Structures are given as structure tokens and as C-alpha cells.
Amino acid sequence: MDTTDTITVQDTSSAAAAPPPVESNGWTSLVPMVLIFVVFYFLLIRPQEKKRRNQETLVSGVKKGEEVMTNSGLFGVISKINDSDNTVMLQIAKDVEIKVLKTSIADIVSRSKKPEDTKDKKQIDAKSASSVKQKKK
Template sequence: MEGGAFAQFLPLILIFAIMYFLLIRPQQKKMKQHQAMVEAVRRGDQVVTQGGLIGKVSKVKEGENEVEVELAENVKVRVVKSTIAQVLNKTEPAK
């Protein structure tokens, strides 16, 4: 009887393992990469927000979770760091 109960749960366990390796694990890896990219954003980087706006980072507020992005000359907006979708051009690291 015990062997039969285990045999019934084996497909469920296999399905969960396959879902973990095909869906959950890659998504966690992607989230970590995004978080590292967002933390590495600094002044002068050209970024794309999730809303599709492209601009240059003019100020990074260290204590807070936001950056100031210049969309056009004298047009600056405050953007939450996590809404940065992509960094187009990185600036050289300060020496």
C-alpha cells in the first residue's frame, strides 16, 4: 500500500521539479540580474523606463530608491529605480 501511494505522488513531484527548473529558477535569475543592473546605475547612464521613456540619469539619490532622469533639456523627472527596464549606454567608472 505504501509503495502505491508513493507511485501516485511521483508524477506530481516530477511536474513540480520540471516547473521549478523551467519557470521559477530562470525567473529568479533574471530578477537578480535586473536588481544588480538597477543598483549599478549611476549619473550619466542612458536608461529606458518601463513606460518607454528614454533619458539620461542626472542624479542618483543614494538613501532613497529613485533617480532623476533628464528626458530633454531642462526636463527632469524622478523615477523609481525598479522601473528602469534597460541601461542603454553606461558611463565609465569614476577613477
């Protein structure tokens, strides 16, 4: 058995030259990062700031005697406001009061009830007025 080993030699001068390296500018690598930051700002940061400002406005305008709901779902009436330590006394039942932070107030229920009640009354009044007109005919 005669085995021969063959070696292939390639001419390096005839090989295709590699393309020249692309010079990376520092600004082109920053563009994607800037775009990602802009997207995060408009989709995450800005809405959260707006929500936080609305909550601060709601909490700062709370008054004694208003019915509120806390973040934990407790409903009660504000009996005392203490601005020095940013707390309120919340009456949740007869002779039962708890001390909660103002920031734990999620909604002022007594304010949100008023527009709905007047709207419902107007709709009911309009329906009853139209039914009275139909009966007269």
C-alpha cells in the same frame, strides 16, 4: 395471446472473480506531483530568478550621467541618484526631469551602445583598409 415472462437466473459461483484491488502506496501517488514541480522549477521559476538577479545587478550599478531606458519606453539621462528611497531623477529633455524608481530601469543604453559602436568601427575600418589595398594594386 399467451405471453410468458422469462427470468434468467445467473449462478454467482461460476462468475469470474474480480481482480484483487491494487493497493495504492502513498509514494506512488506523490511521484507525478513531484515530477510536475520539478518541471515547473526548471522551466518557469529558475529562469525568472535569473532574470530578476540580472535586473538587480543592472540597477544597482547605475551611475549619474548614464543614458537609460525605462520599462515604459522613456529614454533619459540620470541626473541624480537617491539611494534612501531607491529612486533616480531622469532628465528626459532640457530642463525636464522626472523621478522614477530604480526598478523601472529596463536597460542602460549608454553601456550597450559602446560595444556595438566599437564593433561597427572595426568593421568599417577593416572594409576601408581592404578597399585601399585593392586600389593600390
